[in-house]
Amino acid sequence: MTGQADIAARLDRLPASRHVWGLVVLLSLGGCFEFYDLFMTAYVSPGLTASGVFHGPDKGLFGLTDQATFAAATFAGLFVGTIVFSQLADRFGRRAIFTGSPLTLSSSTVAFNSATYYCGGVRSYQEIVMMSSIIANNSAPSADCVDFFTIMPAGGTDNLISVMASNMPVGTIIADPKLTPLADRGGPTATHGLSLSSPAVDTGNAPTGIFTDQRDVGFSRVSGGAADIGAYERQFGDDEIFYGGFR
Ligand SMILES: [Ca+2]
Numbered sequence: 001m002t003g004q005a006d007i008a009a010r011l012d013r014l015p016a017s018r019h020v021w022g023l024v025v026l027l028s029l030g031g032c033f034e035f036y037d038l039f040m041t042a043y044v045s046p047g048l049t050a051s052g053v054f055h056g057p058d059k060g061l062f063g064l065t066d067q068a069t070f071a072a073a074t075f076a077g078l079f080v081g082t083i084v085f086s087q088l089a090d091r092f093g094r095r096a097i098f099t100g101s102p103l104t105l106s107s108s109t110v111a112f113n114s115a116t117y118y119c120g121g122v123r124s125y126q127e128i129v130m131m132s133s134i135i136a137n138n139s140a141p142s143a144d145c146v147d148f149f150t151i152m153p154a155g156g157t158d159n160l161i162s163v164m165a166s167n168m169p170v171g172t173i174i175a176d177p178k179l180t181p182l183a184d185r186g187g188p189t190a191t192h193g194l195s196l197s198s199p200a201v202d203t204g205n206a207p208t209g210i211f212t213d214q215r216d217v218g219f220s221r222v223s224g225g226a227a228d229i230g231a232y233e234r235q236f237g238d239d240e241i242f243y244g245g246f247r
Contacts, residue, residue, distance in 0.1 A: 102127035119145035132204035136162035187215025204229035
């Protein structure tokens, strides 16, 4: 009977020949494409298409469809990141690099996502820094992580989470952000607006150098007394009934 240790020892005894190295390279490339296909395009793209971020067969950036641009740019980024930054992990150690590379969420809205396993909103095993972001109205089977879960330090300010979690940035508002239904409110994608009575209105902060909300030109990042929490900024003159979603 052959155990895993025997198999590993057998592999270690293989001569470092051209043929063996060729097999290693081919298996690595196969694994790279397979995992990329499984974890990125298979799961992420349908969601982005359904939410209106990808625009079907239309040609966009680089003259490619949105899906093709996403796949190509992410793939290129993986290679560049691996070649350039893997040396940092070799030099300083993987634990130090992972700990020093926190997940950052800034002026973002993560809402109305659902999961059948793990977390409906944001689940992180790395340190997370959240700035002026909403995580709300998500659903998941586990009460531990409806909206948010992390076992690492969570920093940042001016955030709103709808369901209490055990480890959140200090000062996080726990409340219903009163998001309005997904609709075309300008910009390239549909958005969830903010009701006038939303606790996210005028309680966020604007990142340095960011002058618009997610809809881009024509939609100021700061309107009223201060920036709103999340990706959307209520604009002066927003129709109270339409934008308020009758809430
Ligand atoms: Ca505002």
